[in-house]
Amino acid sequence: MLKPLLARRTEISGQPDRRSLLAAGVPSPKEQQETGPVRAMHASIEMKEEMTMATKKSSQGSSKGLEDLFYDGLKDIYYAERKILTALRKMAKGAESEELKAAFEKHRDETEGQIERLQQVFDAFGKRAQGKTCPAIDGIIEEGQEILEEFEEAPALDAGLVAAAQSVEHYEIARYGTLVTWAGLLGLKDAVPLLEQTLKEEKATDEALTRLGETGVNERAMQQAA
Ligand SMILES: [Fe+2]
Helix, strand or coil, X not given: CCCXXXXXXXXXXXXXXXXXXXXXXXCCHHHHHCCHXXXXXXXXXXXXHHHHHHHHHXXXXXXXXXXXXXXXXHHHHHHHHHHHHHHHHHHHHHCCCHHHHHHHHHHHHHHHHHHHHHHHHHHHHCCCCCCCCCHHHHHHHHHHHHHHHHCCCCCCHHHHHHHHHHHHHHHHHHHHHHHHHHHHHCCCCCHHHHHHHHHHXXXXXXXXXXXXXXXXXXXXXXXXXX
């Protein structure tokens, strides 16, 4: 048969800990010194404070809607695109094969256009263009940087870079897909085609990278490693 919590905890330590005492409703030494009415008053103040905090929290949360989500998403991808631009420059420099270098350079130029397009989306939304730190893209780019450093001059370098770049594209595809939908729901008619155009470019880049992987890069990594 299960023993009560207080009894079990007491057996282990020899002395009941404070958590067990609290669970059993035993007052602390300070609380024991307080008389009944004083203790009741303190409990009531604590309860009121907790309720005020909970009300504040829920009212802050309830005032946020799809517009706030959309604005947050825009700031996130604006930050991401600018980080990606720098990363693509490094990846184009680091890639071994000419085809992969060319693919990274092409997408670097597209990314410059995508950043400008995002500024137009901010305009259409009536907000100032600004970025918000995105730990997800920071992590994905950091992994690409690790490939550049750890596989420098290695046969598998390009295969690793294709994989790293595809992780970036998949992140962007997810983000832009969501933003297109939300822009439509918010009636931002000017923003939808701008976001759709970028989404199309990201998908095309992803497909181009898949082709590069399938038509040489991965195979080269295997042959050279053998
Ligand atoms: Fe992009």
